[in-house]
Amino acid sequence: MILADKIIEERKKNGWSQEELAEKLGVSRQSVSKWESAQSVPDLNRILNMSKIFGVSTDYLLKDEIDTVQKNYESIAVEVESKNIKNVSMEEAVDFLKISEENSMWSALSIFLYIASPIVLLILSGLAESKLFGVSEDMIISVGVPVLLFMVALGVYISIGCGNRAKKYKFISRNEIETAYGVDGLVREKKNNHSNKSTNTIAIGVVACILACVPLLVSTALTDEDYIIFNMVALLIFIIAVSVNRMAQVGLVKDSYDKLLQEGDFTVANKKIATVINKVSSVYWGIALAIYLAWSLYTMKWGFTWIVWPVAGVLYAVVINITKIFVKAED
Secondary structure: OOHHHHHHHHHHHOOOOHHHHHHHHOOOHHHHHHHHOOOOOOOHHHHHHHHHHHOOOHHHHHHHHHHHHHHHHHHHHHHHHHHOOEEEOHHHHHHHHHHHHHHHHHHHHHHHHHHHOOHHHHHHHHHHHOOOOOOOHHHHHHHHHHHHHHHHHHHHHHHHHHHHHOHHHHHHHHOOEEEOOOHHHHHHHHHHHHHHHHHHHHHHHHHHHHHOOHHHHHHHHHOOOHHHHHHHHHHHHHHHHHHHHHHHHHHHHHHHHHHHHOOHHHOOOOHHHHHHHHHHHHHHHHHHHHHHHHHHHHHOOHHHHOOHHHHHHHHHHHHHHHHHHHHHHHO
């Protein structure tokens, strides 16, 4: 039994809450909570005070802690050798979370760039159709298309950079892992703190995506001016791009916690599936982008071709479910 478990056991034996024990020791409730979840270890003076309060020896509190940790390491070593389980130290876990948080911002930015890439082209196309400000089709080709291609290329560059930064920790999402003492407690606390932000951001993002088509529908009903319609399509795409950017960022941070805790889509059983899904997703959205750009550039009907994205979103769920079925069938 480790020290954290003994603190819990002795506290409950005496019928004390965490607040009551904290008061007796002269510390905050959060400190007791961290001791009991093995996120931190009390200093020697606190341990001496606890031995007096609980009426137990310091040897009782500490000896099994040392023995248990040693046995755990020996057990882990045997298991790692037999099952090829990867160890993740506290230092590695902290570094992985730091890189994942940074990458979440950059990866979300690349997604924004992919979705928002045709906005300049749309605005110029609307102005050219309405013959405003002297915008011509030549200007669409010479300005709008290069801007679109630059934004897509920048998005690809950012994605490659994120992949390179996270490369050394790929094993965390691919292999079964064993985390060092205290890592699970630290990560779980961060995940719990992140949970409300993630839920609210995703809810707002979904609502924004649904309402994004309202300006386009209203303008279509009230006017037939091409530049207004094209601008409303550009606004729709911008709102979706911002919403998906925010949802992707919080989703990627949550995934980093799940990877270390081996929960959600990253349980040991799901890791093989997750690896395949990541590859399928990359190919799928690459094809969707290629279809969208090819269709839009060929027809120049940007006010209609945006329909590719909601259709792709619906079909994506179907493709992922089929992928899961095939992977499980192979196993």
